[in-house]
Amino acid sequence: MSVAAGRRTLAGVGVGRGLVVGPIAKAYPSPVIPPQGGGDPAQLGPAFDQVATSLQARAQAATGALAAVLGATAQMAADPALRAEAEQRVAAGETPAEAVDRAIARFVDMFTAAGGALAERVTDLRSVRDRVVAVLLDLDEPGVPPLTEPSIVVAADLAPADTAALDVRQVLAIVTERGGPTGHTAIIAGQLGIPCVVRTTGIMDLEPGTEVAVDAVTGTVTLDPGPEIREQSRARRAAAVALESDTAPGATADGHAVKLMANIGTGKDADRAGAVPTEGVGLFRTEVLYLGRATAPSQAEQVAEYSRVLRAFAGGKVVVRTLDAGADKPLPFVTQAGEENPALGVRGYRLVRSHPELLDTQLEALARAQAETGTTPWVMAPMVTTPAEARDFAARARAAGVSIVGVMIEVPAAALRAREILAEVDFVSVGTNDLAQYTMASDRLRGELADLLDPWQPAVLDLVDSTARAGLRARKPVGVCGESASDPVLALVLVGLGVTSLSMSVGAIPAVRYALRHHTSAECATMAATALAAQSAGEGRAAVVALLHPDVRETLGV
Missing domain, CATH: 3.20.20.60 (Phosphoenolpyruvate-binding domains)
Incomplete structure (x- = not known):
């Protein structure tokens, strides 16, 4: 049954704990390419450059998971294979806007067919398409409009770049028609402490300004909420405080005792988490430092970043995950071309098979950061599958001077x-x-x-x-x-x-x-x-x- 047919409650999948009431603000739709196509062929390359630069700037200003996925999306906009296909299509007679649309559509099909973590990047690919086409056609950038009052953001789906542009002080909740509870929108909403409901069929049928209640616990969106729901919202906010x-x-x-710790991705995250009551860091995603770069960060850069995190939790527990690249976090200097299913391919610790120097440099940097700060990191490798891999990682880490070694399960x-x-x-x-x-x-x-x-x-x-x-x-x-x-x-x-410790977003x-x-x-x-x-x-x-x-x-x- 549709909203138009009288439904008062829409069901989805909730992420978070909040119950909020407010008007909805709908994201701008993807740009529509006119029948005659459009765009100046000379602007094709600069349009990709403009989008890649903008996304990378947002990545550098963001933190945690948001910074990681924005950096990876910026790499998509700068991907030479994607640009080359668009240029070939223009040379064959397509307009630039058509060429970008069709080139990215082919990559979307490829990513979707590959499945796994690579398929999660389809939303980001489409975001790149929308932004480049908007530049070529001189249109407003797609995404959420500026919010003039506290609002509930509604969209078919939100790319990380859309989320990065939000003024979180004005965002009461996020509701999407697509996506999933472990997708980028849900994870980033959790990082920001924003209630979220995904997979909400019918949400795009609502008009902007419609008053709704969003309950992240039950995964529901209620139209025209009455006094009872509004009182529940006030009570839940008071309880949270x-x-x-x-x-x-x-x-x-x-x-x-059960240690309650924070998930972080950058030194900025560590500074923020260190200022609130936590018992340390249970997951430091070091790959954020690598994303959006043409080459790996130097050992000196890594020492500086790791030392910043360790100092923020001086004498406390900081669990560091070594580089978790591949799959949905490709890096141009290590990603292997032609993997049919990257989620099952060379990712995480498996990169040691082809690029052992990346891990060795990182382990040496962590050991130096330990020596400089006096705080001992707990260092673990991702995507370890066998006891032999655990043994090899432990030997490498201890040889580099890391004293507490673990692995991800x-x-x-x-x-x-x-x-x-x-x-x-x-x-x-x-x-x-x-x-x-x-x-x-x-x-x-x-x-x-x-x-x-x-x-x-x-x-x-x-x-x-x-x-x-x-x-x-x-x-x-x-x-x-x-x-x-x-x-x-x-x-x-x-x-x-x-389980002896739990690590999560600070909120x-x-x-x-x-x-x-x-x-x-x-x-x-x-x-x-x-x-x-x-x-x-x-x-x-x-x-x-x-x-x-x-x-x-x-x-x-x-």
Whole structure:
């Protein structure tokens, strides 16, 4: 049933905790190419240059995941293969606007067919298309218009460049018709602390200015909300403010300690996270330093950036992930051409097979930063699959002078062999986003498969359980740094499984701390057993919610 037919509530997939009410502001549509085409052939190259430069400038001004994806999108606009195809089409008689549109359409088809993480870049490709065509046709840049009042941003989908242009002080929530809960829009909204609902069929039928309520917990958008919903919104905002006043370390009701840490991508992120109550950094995405560059950063540049982060958390725990390039984060100086499925190809630690100097330089830089600051980083490699790879990484890291070494658990093979992997390293951290994708054989781009990608899936929790039990036996830490750590209900399950630390966006920490403080470690263990015994993700979550302390259900709106 359509909105026009009288629907008052639209359903999607929620990301975050907020419930807000406000008018919608719709993004400008993609530019339409007129029948006669258009554009000056001499401006084709400069148009690509202008877009690439603009995107790179936004990347440098942004932080965290937003900076990473903007840098990667800027590389797309500068990609010589894409430009070459557009130029060939112009030489064959197409207008510049037509050539850009059709060249990028072919790349979109290629990326979509490849699936996996590469397919997640389709939104970014389309953003490049829209921006270059707008320059060629002298049109307004597509995306969200300037916001004159606090508004709910509505779009078919939002590219990272669109998100970067937002004045977050005026954004109450983001609602999209496409996308998925682990896509770029959702991740960036989480980083910015903005409630988000994706996969919302019918949202684009609404007129600008329509008053709606967006509930990120239930994943719903309610038209013309009444007094009851407005009061719920006020109560949830007041509760969120109250939660932020608790700055104690993370722990269960009976005093079982659980470190609550921040995910960061840059030194700027570290400065911001270091100024609020956190217990360190659980994931430092070092690839942000590499994105948008034609060559790798020098060792001196890396030492400066790593030292800045370590100083922000002087004497504290900082978990550093080594370069996680490839798949949806291509780098022109390492990415291999012709990979049919980059998500299953040479990415993360596997780059050591072809470019060992990248890892060696990074490890040496981390060791130098440790010596300069007196703070010891915990250094882990992404996409490690076998105990042999863990052994090789540990040997390389220790030879470079890194003293605390770990790996990411992101693929089922690593989870199933966690005991053997932990025999080689000092700690592991579970990346639940990729673990869900690889376990459920479901492309993270495909929003219609969001139910399979749900981190509550019992099969995914089985692998987290296997990893956590291996950590308990080895008496070594097992953290979680995927998006599931930011869900205060799922956080209780993860702690019940034996996870020792949770890393998330800074804004998610207060709710997780509150949930932990209201449950004992034994209650968390009961919740974990309940979730593992469920037949489906939805059944598991509902059963755990029924076990929650009433104050937690009421305060967090679950």
